[in-house]
Amino acid sequence: MQLRKDLSRRRIAAHHWSLEPAFASITLRQLDTQLVARLHLRAARNGRSIEEEVLSILRSALSEESGGSLADAIRQRFAPLGSVDLPEMSRESTREPPDFDDDAGGRKR
Numbered sequence: 001m002q003l004r005k006d007l008s009r010r011r012i013a014a015h016h017w018s019l020e021p022a023f024a025s026i027t028l029r030q031l032d033t034q035l036v037a038r039l040h041l042r043a044a045r046n047g048r049s050i051e052e053e054v055l056s057i058l059r060s061a062l063s064e065e066s067g068g069s070l071a072d073a074i075r076q077r078f079a080p081l082g083s084v085d086l087p088e089m090s091r092e093s094t095r096e097p098p099d100f101d102d103d104a105g106g107r108k109r
Contacts, residue, residue, distance in 0.1 A: 043053035 039050060039053060043050050046053060046056070048056065
């Protein structure tokens with residue numbers, strides 16, 4: 001019994017430290033047909049297989065998570081739309097600033 005446990009531990013350790021990377025598989029069920037069609041089109045447009053396209057999408061999505069700040073993410077998201085020139089706002093004073101040298105009674109401090 002002890003020999004069996006020891007061999008099992010060695011197999012797990014050998015697998016863990018193997019030079020070959022371990023790959024996982026994911027099965028997706030109940031995909032919308034329109035989503036699958038769009039995925040086919042995107043893969044064809046990028047010259048990739050469906051599997052390669054899905055991997056590319058996953059890598060891109062997960063690399064953004066560890067990226068910079070929220071401002072960087074927003075800037076990157078809207079960069080393809082180009083910039084917008086907004087008109088400069090008037091910076092005139094709407095009223096005279098108060099004079100604190102005189103109090104309400106007209107006396108100087």
